[in-house]
Amino acid sequence: MTPATRLGQNQYGKAETRVVRVTRDGTTHHVRDLNVSVALSGDMEAVHRSGDNAAVLTTDTTKNTVFALAREHGIASPEDFGLLLARHFVAGQPTIHRARIRIEEYAWERIPTPGEAAHSFVRAGGGTRTAQITFDGRRAEILSGLTGVTVLNTTDSEFHGYLKDRYTTLPETTDRVLATDVTAVWRHAHDGTGAAGAAPDWDAAHAAARAYLLDAFATTYSYSLQQTLFAMGSRVIEELPGVEEIRLSLPNKHHFLVDLEPFGLANEGPDGAVYFAADRPYGLIEATVLRDGAEQRVPVDLTAPWPGGPA
Known part of the structure; x- marks a missing residue:
């Protein structure tokens, strides 16, 4: 039977x-x-x-x-x-x-x-x-990555021109704090066979990728976290020829201006401002950046518990 x-x-x-x-x-x-x-x-x-x-x-x-x-x-x-x-x-x-x-x-x-x-x-x-x-x-598939890298820009970030409906309350802004906890996974062309050349210096390659991610975050004038994500991923692909794709997961760690008018205080001026750092809920921006012609293989959900998922 x-x-x-x-x-x-x-x-x-x-x-x-x-x-x-x-x-x-x-x-x-x-x-x-x-x-x-x-x-x-x-x-x-x-x-x-x-x-x-x-x-x-x-x-x-x-x-x-x-x-x-x-x-x-x-x-x-x-x-x-x-x-x-x-x-x-x-x-x-x-x-x-x-x-x-x-x-x-x-x-x-x-x-x-x-x-x-x-x-x-x-x-x-x-x-x-x-x-x-x-x-x-x-063959081997070798993914490198990092998680829990918290970064913040206190300016050079805007967010406006987005879709609105009757439930939209978020005001547009031309100057905001942009903060996120970076999770990134990138796939190497090297597959353990030697067909794509000798194995890289893994420590040096990881340090370089991390540095490119941070530099792109710091130097990109941002109109959206999506734009910043793509700039970060592109920098790694462009600067490290042995990397075929990179997946990034960036939660938007919102910083909202505190309303101090009830206390007779103006919040936001040339000397700075006070913000409330909200831990949840948060926007979650995720995307993969690929070398032209490369196949997407990195897992889509990088926020799942690390030991989980199919073998």
């Missing part, structure tokens, strides 16, 4: 394994602090239908593998480490056909100390670095 149901897309693995790799170079130490989520897919029909675990590599094993490979090979960058893990799982088990590794990196800044010791750190601000590596046994 033909089964009435069939198994669709599926995955399993260990989410959010925290691994901290300390590298000691004499008295100078280096820290890489990662949150690693592993998702594996493959020949999993039997385990779902009958509970036959013969094809299953345990999630505890995937956790242990994260720690072991961090010790054996070190962590050169989130992208390098993710690719190492993905290849290990697919090459090591015949029932595993695809591995997706998602990584968040928490940065630490060195605290200056007297003498030659260099082993004290403070957690760095300015957002979280992200990476996602998917490998199917032939």
Whole structure:
């Protein structure tokens, strides 16, 4: 009898394994602090239908593998480490056909100390670095990114000329505060095969992309957050030839002028103004910027929980 149901897309693995790799170079130490989520897919029909675990590599094993490979090979960058893990799982088990590794990196800044010791750190601000590596046994898809980078322009932003209906109350403005928390994910042409050239210096490429995003935000005279988003994405594509597409998610962190007239005070003048920073609700502006001729592959929803989504 033909089964009435069939198994669709599926995955399993260990989410959010925290691994901290300390590298000691004499008295100078280096820290890489990662949150690693592993998702594996493959020949999993039997385990779902009958509970036959013969094809299953345990999630505890995937956790242990994260720690072991961090010790054996070190962590050169989130992208390098993710690719190492993905290849290990697919090459090591015949029932595993695809591995997706998602990584968040928490940065630490060195605290200056007297003498030659260099082993004290403070957690760095300015957002979280992200990476996602998917490998199917032939090619890898390598996504780099960042999230939680909060930026603000106190001027050089306008918003007017928009559609209005009977529910519109927002006044037009020719000078406003523009603030957002940047989430961005960009896809590299490099696919692990060498067909698109050698792998980039992942740390340097990430630092450059972040710098281009911030510079474009700061130097774009904005008539809408959409315009600013496109300028930010375009700057990365134009300046980094190894990047094929970038997806940005920018919540509009609204700053409203406070009404001080009840207190006999004028709010807004040549010496400045006072604003109310509203945390919700907020406008959410999202878009992908692609190199001409490139295919869109970056996930559309960047605000979903990072370990979720299909493998």
